[in-house]
Amino acid sequence: MNETRERNGSRSHPVEAEPPGGPAAAARPRTDLAVFGVAAVLTLAFVVWGATATDTLESVSGKLLDGTIRNGGWAFVLAASGFVVFALWLAMSRYGRITLGEEGEQPEFRTISWIAMMFSAGMGIGLMFYGVSEPLSHFTTPPPGTDPADANEAMETAMATTLFHWTLHPWAMYAVVGLAIAYSTFRRGRRQLISAVFTPLIGERRANGWGGRVIDILAIFATLFGSAASLGLGALQIGSGFTGLGWMGSVGTGLLVAVIAVLTVAFVASAVSGIAKGIQWLSNINMVLAVSLAVFVFLVGPSIFILDLLPTSIGAFVGDLPQMVGRTEASSGEGVADWLAGWTVFYWAWWISWTPFVGMFIARISRGRTIRQFVGGVILVPSTVSLVWFAIFGGSAMHLQDGDRLSGAGTAQGQLFDVLQQYPVATVTSVVVMILVGIFFVSGADAASIVMGTLSQRGSLEPTRTVVVFWGVLTGAVAAIMLLIGGGKGDALTGLQNLTILAAAPFTVVMVGLCVALNRDLRQDPLIIRGRKGKEAIETAVMVGHEKYDGDFELRIGPTACNDGTEAPPSEESALPEDSTLPEESTEPAPSSTSAR
Numbered sequence: 001m002n003e004t005r006e007r008n009g010s011r012s013h014p015v016e017a018e019p020p021g022g023p024a025a026a027a028r029p030r031t032d033l034a035v036f037g038v039a040a041v042l043t044l045a046f047v048v049w050g051a052t053a054t055d056t057l058e059s060v061s062g063k064l065l066d067g068t069i070r071n072g073g074w075a076f077v078l079a080a081s082g083f084v085v086f087a088l089w090l091a092m093s094r095y096g097r098i099t100l101g102e103e104g105e106q107p108e109f110r111t112i113s114w115i116a117m118m119f120s121a122g123m124g125i126g127l128m129f130y131g132v133s134e135p136l137s138h139f140t141t142p143p144p145g146t147d148p149a150d151a152n153e154a155m156e157t158a159m160a161t162t163l164f165h166w167t168l169h170p171w172a173m174y175a176v177v178g179l180a181i182a183y184s185t186f187r188r189g190r191r192q193l194i195s196a197v198f199t200p201l202i203g204e205r206r207a208n209g210w211g212g213r214v215i216d217i218l219a220i221f222a223t224l225f226g227s228a229a230s231l232g233l234g235a236l237q238i239g240s241g242f243t244g245l246g247w248m249g250s251v252g253t254g255l256l257v258a259v260i261a262v263l264t265v266a267f268v269a270s271a272v273s274g275i276a277k278g279i280q281w282l283s284n285i286n287m288v289l290a291v292s293l294a295v296f297v298f299l300v301g302p303s304i305f306i307l308d309l310l311p312t313s314i315g316a317f318v319g320d321l322p323q324m325v326g327r328t329e330a331s332s333g334e335g336v337a338d339w340l341a342g343w344t345v346f347y348w349a350w351w352i353s354w355t356p357f358v359g360m361f362i363a364r365i366s367r368g369r370t371i372r373q374f375v376g377g378v379i380l381v382p383s384t385v386s387l388v389w390f391a392i393f394g395g396s397a398m399h400l401q402d403g404d405r406l407s408g409a410g411t412a413q414g415q416l417f418d419v420l421q422q423y424p425v426a427t428v429t430s431v432v433v434m435i436l437v438g439i440f441f442v443s444g445a446d447a448a449s450i451v452m453g454t455l456s457q458r459g460s461l462e463p464t465r466t467v468v469v470f471w472g473v474l475t476g477a478v479a480a481i482m483l484l485i486g487g488g489k490g491d492a493l494t495g496l497q498n499l500t501i502l503a504a505a506p507f508t509v510v511m512v513g514l515c516v517a518l519n520r521d522l523r524q525d526p527l528i529i530r531g532r533k534g535k536e537a538i539e540t541a542v543m544v545g546h547e548k549y550d551g552d553f554e555l556r557i558g559p560t561a562c563n564d565g566t567e568a569p570p571s572e573e574s575a576l577p578e579d580s581t582l583p584e585e586s587t588e589p590a591p592s593s594t595s596a597r
Contacts, residue, residue: 031467035213036456039220043474046225047481064502069341069349072505074328076348079508081325084172086515087375090179094531095522096372100179101186103527107368114369115381116287117443118362125234125440127166127389128433132419133412134162135394136401143343144336145327151402158398159309160316162390164324165344167317167383170351173511175378177359179371180514183521186367191459194219194356198513200520215510216455219356222504223455224471226353227448228478233413234441235259235483240414241434245427257480264476267442268449272465286439293432294392300423301396309395313387346501353504355511360451364461393419445475 050057090096099105107114138158148154180197190196195212202211235256242255298306327344329337340346366374397419400406405422420429449472453463456471522528538555545553 030460031457031464032213032216034210035216035220036467038213039217039224039452039456040470040474042217042221043224043478047478051481061502066341068502068505069345070329070337073340073345075508076345076352077325077328079512080169080173080348080351083176083511083515084168084379087172087175087179087379090522091372091375094528095525096370096375098183098187098371098522098525098527099368100182100366100371100374101368105368107366107373109365111377113284114365115377116284117365117447118378118382125230125237125437125444127386128416128437128440129233129237129413130162130166131389131393132397132415134165135159135390136397136406136415137412138162139398139401143327144339145323155309155395155398155402156312156316157320159313159390159394160320161324161343162394163313163317163383163387164321165347166386166390168379169348171379171382173348173351173355174358174362175375176511176515176518177355178362178366178378179374180518181360182363182366182374183371183518185363185459187525188521192360192364192454192461193459194360194455194510194514196459197517199517200524201513201517218503218506218510219360220452220455220471222353222507223357223448223452224475224478225503226350227357227445227475228482230354231260231263231441231445231475232479232483234437235263235479237413237416237437238434240411241417241430241437243414245417245430256483260476260480260483263438263441264445264473264480266438267445267476268469268472270442270446272468286436286443289432289436289439293429293436294389296429297396297420297423298392301392302399305399306391306395309391310387313391349501349505352507352511353501355507356455356504357448357451360454361447364451364454445472448475 109117135155135158138161139154142148142154142157143161146157148157177194181192181194184190184197184199185192188199190199193212193216195207195215198212198215199207206212238259239256324344327336327340329340362378366377369377393416397406397415400419400422406418416433417430420426420433423429449468450463452471453468454460456467457463541555545551545555
């Protein structure tokens, strides 16, 4: 480190320099016409295909999806567990103390708002949609390879399987992408693009060239279609609420399109208002409503049963984890392949299709947090909330089903309303559910619009309103069109989900590359280099001290040689006097020094 001083005496060595806190602020966001244009054209082409040849779209996507899951399901299974191990290892390793920003920088958002925004963007609609239906489905039809002896064991299996699909694995996928983007952007000063993360692997020129553009186009494509499919599920659930309340005899496409149109206007308005004013405000409201609904169901439902189910579910999850992680088509048991296609492998592919959107959005709101805080917040906090949520709603549903108070045969989007009908003020709670789904729709879609705007405008943290509005309107249009051509029953939406998975499947490879690139970046982080150099310097000094002074020596810090090669003048604080000698038998270290023996 002696050779790295500037003429003015300031430090310039990478080890000593503070890392950049983020990309340089551009005067105005510039749209990348190649990324924006190609993504827009491809999206519109698929919409036209779905509108003019629905049957062909469904047939082709179904066959391709079946082949992907049956032939590549093992890759999804291995990668999903690998991401969990990688993310948790980063948090527990020496890299965990690295700040996603400048050294000592404080988080941009309060912790409670950070968690609320992250949760709303990541799984808001999904938890509302599957909070009752998935545990109830596994309870009535246990997964292959399991043979519950009684209802209690069936409940344990159902909860363990549900938690496997909704806790560590999906959030680890989000954490890998979000962490890679946040570190690359706020620590290394690169643009907030998925392609920029690959700079350590493919070089800056390729990352900024067509190779990087292809990655960003795929990210926009997956984000748009993945968001539209999930938002369509939300619209179906709101429509089911109208039916459950008796406000309408049946739900038609006209109502669903109207719901999507109203919510599209709402989320576009929220998106252009900015993250702090729009998404944070909506997310905080939604968190209060969701907690209130969960507390209500807990109090009026089987409270003691739910409390018992919490530790039981954790134990069942831990105990069944090896079997669930290793369950593939090669597993013994009839119907394993079909079950995996409908559940585990489908979920892993579906979460991966959301990682560009959720990962980039989480990165955007996580500046100033350490890697350890990031992983803990992104994986452990939502996983805990998911555990409680499924225990309350899924546990209540299974308890009702076990007591023959619930048919268990309703549609997935209507089963939550069926449960609420068994408790007091069902009308009020059903309306709250529709409001929750609507706000989750808004907060998720406007976050997706901002992320797509960022990808379209060279990683700008504040994309222009025009681009954000364009992607927001197109997201609503895709969801509405696919519901419209599906007759309002979700058939075409299923075809869209298949296409989304197929389009996002290459991101499994991309995410593995992100892990490699992030690891390479972290090894060269200034904080890590300083620690490594310091350790090497101390070890060298101790070895020399033992060899030269037979273990009887002191370590003191002093100035190094000047640029011209002359010795630095001795200082009273850091250099020994010329006539000083090291004692032969030193028993105590000198003040302000380090003694090694």
